[in-house]
Amino acid sequence: MEINEDTKMKLTSKYQTIATVGYSASICVRRGCENQAAHGGVCHLQARISGGRIIGRKINSNGRHTEVGTAGDMTADQLAHWETLACCSR
Numbered sequence: 037m038e039i040n041e042d043t044k045m046k047l048t049s050k051y052q053t054i055a056t057v058g059y060s061a062s063i064c065v066r067r068g069c070e071n072q073a074a075h076g077g078v079c080h081l082q083a084r085i086s087g088g089r090i091i092g093r094k095i096n097s098n099g100r101h102t103e104v105g106t107a108g109d110m111t112a113d114q115l116a117h118w119e120t121l122a123c124c125s126r
Contacts, residue, residue, distance in 0.1 A: 047090065051082040054115065055122035063094045063105035073101035081118045083110060090115055 046052070056078050063079070064070040077098030084091050092110040096103040 047083055047085045049084055049086065051084045051093065053080045053082050054118040055081045057081065057121055059096060059098070062103065063096055064103055065106050069103075071096075071101055071103040074098050074103035077101075081121065083115055083118070092118070 059076050059079055062070050062072075062075065074096040075098060077096065080095040080097060082093050082095060090110040090112065091107050092114065093107040094105040096105075
């Protein structure tokens, strides 16, 4: 995976919301962690830099209820796709 200078300038060690899109499905992968009250609103696509890697996660949100998905490695191409979604969802 290659992280270019533009990506390094945009991302920090704290999660940043790259795009907010409509809710599509539960993001919970562990048994018992699903929060159905968070379903039906929006999904925040977030990313950060950690040790030279891009880490991404999704958060479903419906008012004060949230459901945080599992974080995992992303490629620069996946991040670019999320940024394209952000441009199209405005």
